[in-house]
Amino acid sequence: MATSTLKVESGALTDLDWEPPTVKSIEDTGLTHGFLEDLALKIMYFRGQLTGHDIAELMHLPFATVVSPLMDYLKREQMCEIKGSGGLGAATYQYNITNKGASRAREQLERTTYVGPAPVPWENYIAAIKAQSGKRLKVNPKMMTKALAHLTLEEDVFRKIGPAANSGKSIFLYGPPGNGKTTIAEAIGRMILTNDIYIPYAVEVDGQIIKVYDQINHAAVPDISEKSITGTLGSRKGDARWIRIRRPVIIVGGELTLEGLDLIYDPINKYYEAPFQMKANGGMFLIDDFGRQQVRPRDLLNRWIVPMEKMIDFLTLHTGRKLEVPFEVMIVFSTNLPPRDLVDEAFLRRIRHKIEVPAPTFDGFREIFKKVCERRSIAFDDQAVRYLLQEYYIKRNQKLRANHPRDLLDQIIDIANYMEIRPQLTKELLDRAADSYFVEL
DSSP states (O other), rough: OOOOOOOOOOTOOSSSSOOOOOOOGGGGGGOHHHHHHHOOOOOHHOOOOOOOHHHHHHTTSSSIIIIIIHHHHHHHHSEEEEEEESSGGGGGGGEEEEEHHHHHHHHHHHTTOOOOSEEEEHHHHHHHHHHTTOOOOOOOHHHHHTTTTTTTTHHHHHHHHHHHHHHOOOOOESTTTSSHHHHHHHHHHHHHHSSSSEHHHHEEEEEEEOOOOOOOTBBBOGGGGGSSSTTTTTTOOOOTTTEEEEEEEEOOOOTTOGGGGGGGTTTTTTTEOHHHHTTTTSEEHHHHHTTSEEEEEEEEEEEEEHHHSSSSEEEEEEEEEEEEEEOOEEEEEEESSSSTTTTTHHHHHHHHEEEEOOOOOOOHHHHHHHHEEEHTTOOOOHHHHHIIIIIIIIITTTTOOOOOHHHHHHHHHHHHHTTOOOOOOHHHHHHHHHHHHHHOO
């Protein structure tokens, strides 16, 4: 279905303060009358009798200037009728779909079953992402120390994280499992992605709908300007088709496939779900456990060559049309496999920052143990930790891991609760915890 391009208000698209421009008319939506009429009919078809206010709320559009003219047209065309009123004003009229309207709704449902907030045109989504892409916090050593205070890191690792975070580009974290690679990546995300952005609930291109907002991967932020879409006079500032969210940090693991990185078409509902990297636009996309996916690592890496170099990605509609979309994403690869088994020199050259996260030293292990004891309200005993290191690491050649103090102390808490005693670092509790935790491989 053809759409008209929404004219963005002058000065609205800036890196400093972008907000969706106000919708004052049907033309401001960037969608055709026919598209919006069909959406209103499908809403009435599924939801039954509704007030004009309810329809506007479900479409996320103002009643007085957009939805009211649509309903007047549908009423004149005998596709809906007024069944009563719940108060004063057209917004309180009770609208019911007619047989003629239901027939048209069923016809449109053959094209797409999407019923929800009206989408925004593809061009406006592109403009909004570009406008909001540059506003990341720049960090310095003092900020880094505060943000990573909960971690115990080698100085060499600490020195590399700051420049990598400031770059906003690709990062390759590698090293043995259990030493905090994912935690470091999440800390980087929390540290630099401090401001909010707006994304649309859905976008429209060539009559196709792509859902963008995802309640699982996006954290909505209350917006004081969004108390009501219609309001008492039927209008509000802004555009409720956009939702304010925290800059996203989207994490995927072994479930990632090449198909999941393109538009995901639902043949039953006949609309698309945006891929992970599109949902991560303006934030971070962390590929955890890289190399554990079912697809070959080199195939997965080759998928990112163009986006990382050109800052654009290409997605494909089932009609065959290619869509160019901004790749405004900090992409992070995290793996516990040797890099030489995963990538070649040419690809590593394209990744801006490579950071090895090694296993802790004995001193680092004790420091981690002390921090976790503080969080668990357990008295730290250096002699007890030295006993643990001697008996279970040195004598048994057990590898040190940064996650072991946390896991062993949780074991001690479980055992102490069962025995109805206070959790503490005694030889007996350490032995029982270690025997339950460590497995001979």
